Amino acid sequence: xxxxxxxxxxxxxxxxxxxxxVMHVVLLSLLPATVVGVIVNGVHALxxxxxxxxxxxxxxxxFDKLTHRPNTYTDCSALVxxxxxxxxxxxxxxxxxxxxxxIFAILVVKCCFGGLGKNFINPAxxxxxxxxxxxxxxMTIYTIDGVSSATPIAELMAGKAVDITRMFLGxxxxxxxxxxxxxxxxxxxxxxxxxxxxxxCFSVLGGFxxxxxxxxxxxxxxxxxxxxxxxxxxxxxxxxxxxxxxxSPVSKLGQxxxxxxxxxLGAMFRLYGSAADSFSYSVIIGNxxxxxxxxxxxxxxxxxxxxxxxxxxxxxxxxxxxxxVKPVVVLxxxxxxxxxxxxxxxxxxxxxxxxxxxxxxxxSYRAVCPDADHFEAYTSEVEALxxxxxxxxxxxxxxxxxxxxxxxxxxxxxxxxxxxxxxxxDADISLSVGVSPEGVVRGIAxxxxxxxxxxxxxxxxxxxxxxxxxxxxxxxxxxxxxxASQPGEVDSISGATxxxxxxxxxxxxxxxxxxxxxxxx
Amino acid sequence: MKTTFRGGVHPKDQKAYSRDVPLRPYDPKGxxxxxxxxxxxxxxxxxxxxxxxxLVGQCIAQADGPMSANIICSCSGKVKAVxxxxxxxxxxxxxxxxxxxxxFTQMEGFGTREDISGLTNQQILDRVQAAGxxxxxxxxxxxxxxxxxxxxxxxxxxxxxxxxxxxxxxxNDQLMRTCAADILEGLDIILRLFPNAEGVVCIERNxxxxxxAMEQAAAKYExxxxxxxxxxxxxxxxxxxxxxxxxxxxxxxxxPADMGxxxxxxxxxxxxxRAVVFREPLFTHGLTVTGDAVKNPGNFIVRDGTSFAxxxxxxxxxKEGVTLKKALSGGPMMGFAASSLDVPVQKITNGLTLLxxxxxxxxxxxxxxxxxxxxxxxxxxxxxxxxxxxxxxDMGDLERYEKKLYGLECVACGSCTYICPAKRPxxxxxxxxKAEIQARKRAAAAAGGKS
Numbered sequence: 001x002x003x004x005x006x007x008x009x010x011x012x013x014x015x016x017x018x019x020x021x022v023m024h025v026v027l028l029s030l031l032p033a034t035v036v037g038v039i040v041n042g043v044h045a046l047x048x049x050x051x052x053x054x055x056x057x058x059x060x061x062x063f064d065k066l067t068h069r070p071n072t073y074t075d076c077s078a079l080v081x082x083x084x085x086x087x088x089x090x091x092x093x094x095x096x097x098x099x100x101x102x103i104f105a106i107l108v109v110k111c112c113f114g115g116l117g118k119n120f121i122n123p124a125x126x127x128x129x130x131x132x133x134x135x136x137x138x139m140t141i142y143t144i145d146g147v148s149s150a151t152p153i154a155e156l157m158a159g160k161a162v163d164i165t166r167m168f169l170g171x172x173x174x175x176x177x178x179x180x181x182x183x184x185x186x187x188x189x190x191x192x193x194x195x196x197x198x199x200x201c202f203s204v205l206g207g208f209x210x211x212x213x214x215x216x217x218x219x220x221x222x223x224x225x226x227x228x229x230x231x232x233x234x235x236x237x238x239x240x241x242x243x244x245x246x247x248s249p250v251s252k253l254g255q256x257x258x259x260x261x262x263x264x265l266g267a268m269f270r271l272y273g274s275a276a277d278s279f280s281y282s283v284i285i286g287n288x289x290x291x292x293x294x295x296x297x298x299x300x301x302x303x304x305x306x307x308x309x310x311x312x313x314x315x316x317x318x319x320x321x322x323x324x325v326k327p328v329v330v331l332x333x334x335x336x337x338x339x340x341x342x343x344x345x346x347x348x349x350x351x352x353x354x355x356x357x358x359x360x361x362x363x364s365y366r367a368v369c370p371d372a373d374h375f376e377a378y379t380s381e382v383e384a385l386x387x388x389x390x391x392x393x394x395x396x397x398x399x400x401x402x403x404x405x406x407x408x409x410x411x412x413x414x415x416x417x418x419x420x421x422x423x424x425x426d427a428d429i430s431l432s433v434g435v436s437p438e439g440v441v442r443g444i445a446x447x448x449x450x451x452x453x454x455x456x457x458x459x460x461x462x463x464x465x466x467x468x469x470x471x472x473x474x475x476x477x478x479x480x481x482x483x484a485s486q487p488g489e490v491d492s493i494s495g496a497t498x499x500x501x502x503x504x505x506x507x508x509x510x511x512x513x514x515x516x517x518x519x520x521x
Numbered sequence: 522m523k524t525t526f527r528g529g530v531h532p533k534d535q536k537a538y539s540r541d542v543p544l545r546p547y548d549p550k551g552x553x554x555x556x557x558x559x560x561x562x563x564x565x566x567x568x569x570x571x572x573x574x575x576l577v578g579q580c581i582a583q584a585d586g587p588m589s590a591n592i593i594c595s596c597s598g599k600v601k602a603v604x605x606x607x608x609x610x611x612x613x614x615x616x617x618x619x620x621x622x623x624x625f626t627q628m629e630g631f632g633t634r635e636d637i638s639g640l641t642n643q644q645i646l647d648r649v650q651a652a653g654x655x656x657x658x659x660x661x662x663x664x665x666x667x668x669x670x671x672x673x674x675x676x677x678x679x680x681x682x683x684x685x686x687x688x689x690x691x692x693n694d695q696l697m698r699t700c701a702a703d704i705l706e707g708l709d710i711i712l713r714l715f716p717n718a719e720g721v722v723c724i725e726r727n728x729x730x731x732x733x734a735m736e737q738a739a740a741k742y743e744x745x746x747x748x749x750x751x752x753x754x755x756x757x758x759x760x761x762x763x764x765x766x767x768x769x770x771x772x773x774x775x776x777p778a779d780m781g782x783x784x785x786x787x788x789x790x791x792x793x794x795r796a797v798v799f800r801e802p803l804f805t806h807g808l809t810v811t812g813d814a815v816k817n818p819g820n821f822i823v824r825d826g827t828s829f830a831x832x833x834x835x836x837x838x839x840k841e842g843v844t845l846k847k848a849l850s851g852g853p854m855m856g857f858a859a860s861s862l863d864v865p866v867q868k869i870t871n872g873l874t875l876l877x878x879x880x881x882x883x884x885x886x887x888x889x890x891x892x893x894x895x896x897x898x899x900x901x902x903x904x905x906x907x908x909x910x911x912x913x914x915d916m917g918d919l920e921r922y923e924k925k926l927y928g929l930e931c932v933a934c935g936s937c938t939y940i941c942p943a944k945r946p947x948x949x950x951x952x953x954x955k956a957e958i959q960a961r962k963r964a965a966a967a968a969g970g971k972s
Contacts, residue, residue, distance in 0.1 A: 006847045008881040017942040018942050018944065075889055245893045246893050250908050252898075299904065301903050302764075303771050304772065307768070
């Protein structure tokens, strides 16, 4: 009766769950956020999602075929990476960026490090940061209702008011996957199914919220905390990025450490940093700490823990099973101390930094309006702008301050307008434009210029700045290919057109404000 | 009240195949085979030779040393050979082969109830030893050794383990339903050996009839209580029942007795009752023949030495049109895969699971790289880190495996392998690694002893 019987070591039955099944559930859990993102942002967003997923899948497929590695593209993990990447991009990115980002994420971060389970940082986040660094400005053009604008979190970090309800629903601008409601639905389903570890997502959110509440300067103001939680990818990071199995610790205690690290770092970057994308970086830093945490944080088996040891020695008594209280307290204290130290340094240096900023501003005013003895501010004119983008043809330019220079006798010697543009290649650019009483541009001086050295940074060189000196024009024009001959024509710094254009637009905005508002009176 | 341990998994229990089929005796027709090593410790020494006549209940091989156990003949007939035969482990082992005359003539001297109130503790232990009783839960630890710890007064709990957490198996369930009073009498006898101990019967909640029967029978015993446990694998593990009862875990370097506990399977306790009260040696025990490949799954009282092939026939044979993929001695979590059905039932064989689908085979197809999902960590009942342990083995870092990760604490329950979505062969790796580390230690000790 006997045919050959299978022989193997037990267990002989297995759970239904496979890697592919887990990936399918994660994909499904991202569906609500994707649907909301596509409905809010339109067809272009759908294309970004589809392209990112398709190119992630194809990259892995081709890599496996070319290197003769079996069985990795079938598990759908590449699709998850592609979708996560797409959801963390602006809906207005050029269509080649999701493709490049996915290829980078899968090829460099995943496949080259050994494929599934071997990547050292979250591939989707790596792809996102790769795109942010490589394509700077085109990655961060956000729109609300079709109008170009800053993301809510950038507004929030600039100290402006935001609409929390719209952020929560995902209609307030930002990346494709910015609907907090939809992300929470997906994230909580994953948590309920035990696919993601609550230890991670809740310690990320907890660390982040606590740090903000303690050091944010606004206490437990629910509006302030909610606005920070709803923006800048915190929820996406906590539920979908930080919880990536491969790049997070395995032990519960390790997961708590890791989550708190990410949360606290994220909050610190929020409070003391400038980049709106800082949460991605804090998750990546957490990823990089994972091998270290996994090496050192190894819980003892139950038999070697205190309660069991006590029993083994013959001391009876209550045996406690919840052993997480102590480490959590210790970690919280560490986080608290680190935060205290940081905020201490921040507040100690804040006055000096502010004083330096003031001095830099005063110096720039004097540079472009040299005859003035003192300055008087136009407060009402600037306040009338209500902190909004100035004009419609200068990009994202804001007027910070406008003053008139007076000599010792009180005679008008010129005007100075301080302008900030958010269109710089790397960061915001601030500059002061000086205008004579007759309306002639006297020159410009930078108060904040943090562009790429050797490229955008060259806008601060005298040759470039001289093009704005003593020009009696109504507007400046940027010439990309050089050959400026007429007054008012400005040669772009080669290779730094974005910065050059931002500077010219900012100067034009300042000039426009001066001509039409200050001198027009 | 604590009703379970930390970790564990919920495999489909599959007990519906046989849970309501009452135990019935099965008398084999063919030759019976008795391996000499059916327990831990040294194999028993045969005391019969070829052509000797034997009877049911006759001791045919005697314990060799204190950790060994007697082997009892379960049929009448004559000894056909003392030779190597294939056993469940797949290897050839020394066996006594008995030609069955089909009459099952019993030896004199057992089978009637005796008054045991006057027995001394040593007399009880002697009867248990003579009966050749070993732990029927699967370990095969000689019961007379287990019942004689260094300090009997330090034992606080005698645990009757009726959890039966292994999927498919139901023979203990049926035994508890039908022989509740006998099991409790056995437990009461064991409690006589331990003046400070309380009897605890642990049963998983998926056996409500057994719990009810045992509770009814326990009413007259002051020192015995029934503990209904959460249904979860491996609830019936020695470490896990002790965890539930005492609230504490213990390392594998310690014995249950060090924790003030004696743990015996309900089947073993029933055997103790038969041995002490009726002087009946251990030659039959409960066994479940089950699985999706067999026609009439059921529970049997089988005689030791019966061939698996006969048991399949006893259960109606294989279903038509079904290919038998795997035959398991025991259940699918802890059981051994048999290479053929021509192997004998041993004392510790409590199930024969016949499957047309092999989970291990499917798993091999679905295997992917480890994702570090941590599910193995969550389910490990010992609180180990299987994922890190497997990593350490991959890196060849046995030092970290043993010292930092406590890899030797693994009891090979299989929960991590069961749950792994990447289908990694974790338990299998740990069994091998544990054996390797222990072999190295023995080699080092031997080298150290010489110098």
